[in-house]
Amino acid sequence: MIKLNEELRLVDDFENVERIPTRDGYGKGLVELGAERNDVFVLTGDLADSTRTAWFKEKFPERFIDMGVAEQNMINVAVGLALSGKVPFVATYGVFVPGRAWDQIRISVCYNKANVKFAGAHTGISVGPDGATHQALEDVASVRALPNLTILSPTDFWESKKATIAAAKMKGPVYIRFGREKVPVITTEETPFEIGKAVVYREGKDVTLIATGQMVYQAIIAANNLMERGIDAGIINVHTIKPLDRETIVEAARRTGAVVTAEEHQVYGGLGGAIAELLSKENPVPMRFVAVNDRFGESGVADELLEAFGLTHKEIEAAAEELVKLKK
């Protein structure tokens, strides 16, 4: 297996990883926050169990609000709480928040700079059998254009927990993106996490793989396979999609001269788009985008869907090889 930056205290064995849903990290993070401070409130829209906010409800029922199936009201009740000094966390499926409450998020959350933290659970194609209506693939694109918003897309359980706690500590609106399925745990409790700081797992010489969410694991596997074929690929985990860590990304593009992005999101308007916007100005390099190719999802089991929609290490490897050939 390729060597990754040891200072990051990542797991040792990438072939035998534990698998936990990122939403569990959110749930655990909220419980920890609830115990630490009494200004944290949690709101959900009839989805306490599947957003893991039920864990908070159990411990701190007086600071838990079930809003019913009314997402627009939920966001603005959270705004009212935030403007009254509370730190509200809102959780439902990504298709509903930001999906259904975009106008509320635009004006009352972002224009107001209200201290609201909203989470989209069940994002990505890996939501699975529920099909297209419930697979949020446009959530990042839909909020990335909003000023004053921080967007987090953690890769695993520990990172999700840290992202949740860090969101409470910063002032201002935050969107956090989670998935439904169990995904590889690649970081540890000791791995450092800082909002806005992209994490360089490996520097690499020939191409940089920039990934977010569960695609970071696929990027690690891809880099390992590429090394066996003589390609030295760098890996960067971009858990903060906005604001982007411009310095780290531009430097990596300069060093390797080619970039592959990977995300469980539509190809337009997500991580890949953000990186392309940055690099086309600061340091243009050939790029490839591993993402959902402008189509709606469908029913299926998570792993089947990831294969069918081209969201695995194989597509990352193919894209990297194509770019390396292009450079010659």
Place this chain on the structure above:
Amino acid sequence: MTTEEVKKLEILAYEIRKDVIVALKNAKSGHTGGSLGLADIFTALYFKVLHHKPEDPDWAGRDRFLLSNGHVCPVWYAALARAGYFDVEEFRTTLRKLGTRFQGHPSRLDTPGVESSSGSLGQGLSIGVGMAYAARFDNAPYRVYVGMSDAEFQEGSVWEALMAGGNWKLDNLTAYIDRNKIQIDGSTEGDVMPLEPLKEKLRAFKWNVIEADGHDIKEIVTAFREAGAHRGGPTMIIFNTVIGKGVSFMEGKAEWHGKPPNEEEAEKALKELDEHIEEMKEGGD
């Protein structure tokens, strides 16, 4: 309230109307009709009803006032200015102009006294519900007030907020409806999408409902006091108002929803308002 005090506020409401006319004339765009129609209610709020400290807009104990139909903000700015939040001349000359603190729709981060930005209809009541929830949680002594238009009751999110506020029995929350029965495309009842029977709908959502004349200072203040005294649920005050109130050629006309007076119209309007102020000053009661 003494007759003297009522009269003072009535005159002030007409001064505020004059501020609105001057500011909108200078801005060359903006919403005249709704702003004039709310002058009496805003005067009552900022000079009799609300607990606030203009010299300390962030005072923790202040009553919270949210304006959900942000487009009528000229009357809000004028009331805030007259109450001492900022210089009335700054508002009258810079409204809607580049670099101003007085945006075309309310902006929390720009204007002292503005609790929340608004402009897209149907959002304010939800925020008020959240604020009232927080205030009750904290046992805070202040009340939360939300100003709404009638047409925004066509937004579904308003009914989500009504459902929550009623369910949670938030009796520290008072909202009012500017019931002028006018919206951009005409009459709410005859031309667009009727709200009636409104009282019955609101009561079905577990709200205490009060109806009052939105141009009678005494009735306005009484309605807000009754709302404040009501226990067991939030109160919605339906204020019957006339769009454009105080300027005869604007009264009751939907066309004055979203346009400013030109120089000539402003002059005519100011003359009429001045005459009315003189009459009130001369009249014994």
